[in-house]
Amino acid sequence: MDEKKERLNKKYNDYVKEVTPTHNLWVNMVKAFVTGGAICVLGQFILNTCKSYGLDQETSGSWCSLILILLSILLTGLNLYPSLANWGGAGALVPITGFANGVAAPAIEFQKEGQVFGIGCKIFTIAGPVILYGIFSSWVLGLIYWILKILGMM
Numbered sequence: 001m002d003e004k005k006e007r008l009n010k011k012y013n014d015y016v017k018e019v020t021p022t023h024n025l026w027v028n029m030v031k032a033f034v035t036g037g038a039i040c041v042l043g044q045f046i047l048n049t050c051k052s053y054g055l056d057q058e059t060s061g062s063w064c065s066l067i068l069i070l071l072s073i074l075l076t077g078l079n080l081y082p083s084l085a086n087w088g089g090a091g092a093l094v095p096i097t098g099f100a101n102g103v104a105a106p107a108i109e110f111q112k113e114g115q116v117f118g119i120g121c122k123i124f125t126i127a128g129p130v131i132l133y134g135i136f137s138s139w140v141l142g143l144i145y146w147i148l149k150i151l152g153m154m
Contacts (some may be wrong), residue, residue: 028089035088039095043068065096072097076104102126 046067050060075081081101085092092098106125110118124131148154 031087032089032091035084035091036095037091039068039092039097042071043095068095068097069100072100073104076101077108081105099127099130102130 043064046064047060050063051057055063072081075084081092081097082105085098085101093101103123103126106122107119110122112118113122145154
């Protein structure tokens with residue numbers, strides 16, 4: 001009986017090893033670097049183009065952010081951004097484009113369920129925790145800063 005159990009366990013472990021994807025950390029880091037770098041180069045190109053049209057630094061930065069968000073949402077709507085994110089990993093998910101994808105993807109996916117119960121309820125399923133913990137951590141740090149200022153340590 002134990003021999004049969006051991007064979008089944010070995011067979012199961014072999015199956016798990018066969019279907020578990022293997023990842024090469026260095027290749028993934030290079031892909032993330034290339035993807036994030038390409039997004040940054042595109043952003044710098046947009047920024048320089050806006051400046052060449054006579055816009056100041058702040059206005060150029062705003063236009064750069066808006067255009068990158070628009071491109072991300074368009075690529076998400078065309079179902080191209082998931083492929084980019086799958087290949088580029090964190091390089092595609094960390095910049096502002098990844099956040100825009102995180103908001104747009106659920107809205108596109110659940111639009112057939114209606115404006116309220118589809119888009120309204122599901123739009124922040126991915127981005128919601130980022131917003132929540134970003135606001136919460138900034139509140140905690142602000143409170144700590146305020147207390148240290150009252151105590152004369154800042």
